[in-house]
Amino acid sequence: MLTMFAILNSYFPLCSVSDCTEALADTNEEKGIFLVHPDRGKHAVRLFCETTQTGDWTIIQARIDGGITFARGWDDYKTGFGEPDEEFWLGNENLHHLTTQDNYILHIDMWDLSNTYYYAEYDFFKVDEESTNYRLHIDGYRGNATDAMRYSNFMPFSTMDKDNDVSSTHCAKFYTAGWWYKHCHYSNLNGRYTVGVVWFNHDLDEWVQMRRSIMKIKIVNNTTAPGSGAG
Numbered sequence: 001m002l003t004m005f006a007i008l009n010s011y012f013p014l015c016s017v018s019d020c021t022e023a024l025a026d027t028n029e030e031k032g033i034f035l036v037h038p039d040r041g042k043h044a045v046r047l048f049c050e051t052t053q054t055g056d057w058t059i060i061q062a063r064i065d066g067g068i069t070f071a072r073g074w075d076d077y078k079t080g081f082g083e084p085d086e087e088f089w090l091g092n093e094n095l096h097h098l099t100t101q102d103n104y105i106l107h108i109d110m111w112d113l114s115n116t117y118y119y120a121e122y123d124f125f126k127v128d129e130e131s132t133n134y135r136l137h138i139d140g141y142r143g144n145a146t147d148a149m150r151y152s153n154f155m156p157f158s159t160m161d162k163d164n165d166v167s168s169t170h171c172a173k174f175y176t177a178g179w180w181y182k183h184c185h186y187s188n189l190n191g192r193y194t195v196g197v198v199w200f201n202h203d204l205d206e207w208v209q210m211r212r213s214i215m216k217i218k219i220v221n222n223t224t225a226p227g228s229g230a231g
């Protein structure tokens with residue numbers, strides 16, 4: 001058994017790596033694409049990992065230039081699409097496996113059409129399993145973008161071919177994207193590029209249209225996760 005493990009490990013040096021922190025530590029790289037196994041071996045996923053002064057980050061979403069369409073159905077959003085270092089959606093299944101193996105912070109960088117920078121960070125970010133339609137849990141906002149995503153808290157995910165929102169309309173179909181729509185949204189970072197990639201700024205009381213967005217997560221250790229049953 002030991003021998004077999006050694007052989008497997010020589011073929012797949014990152015086989016036992018379950019997140020970006022371990023991948024980066026294994027290779028001493030500052031950033032790059034790594035093959036990791038969030039749930040210890042059942043799934044392999046390519047992650048773009050980056051270490052910064054604020055920690056080791058995993059990119060989960062990127063809108064950069066409208067190079068690929070985000071008008072996709074359930075299966076695409078489930079498995080993910082795009083390239084980890086280009087336009088990208090990590091995939092709801094991967095999001096679920098990652099965010100349930102530890103406690104994660106969600107950080108969102110956004111630049112509007114005039115290149116003004118906004119960020120929103122959530123101390124708690126978790127995506128439930130598919131049987132809940134990848135229900136979202138976020139809490140503990142800070143940033144300069146105002147807390148638009150809280151509106152989506154406890155919502156299941158919807159796509160153009162799956163209406164899980166609480167609206168009488170089909171939000172995902174209307175906005176041609178996948179998101180945790182409610183009735184319908186105050187944030188829509190998977191929306192149509194660039195007209196629908198928006199974040200509602202409560203301070204400005206207006207929609208801000210984004211040219212670029214990056215969503216990334218990192219493990220927070222030794223923190224107490226807030227209760228997730230409030231919804």
Ligand SMILES: [Ca+2]
Pocket residue numbers: 163164165166167168169170171
């Ligand atoms: Ca509906």
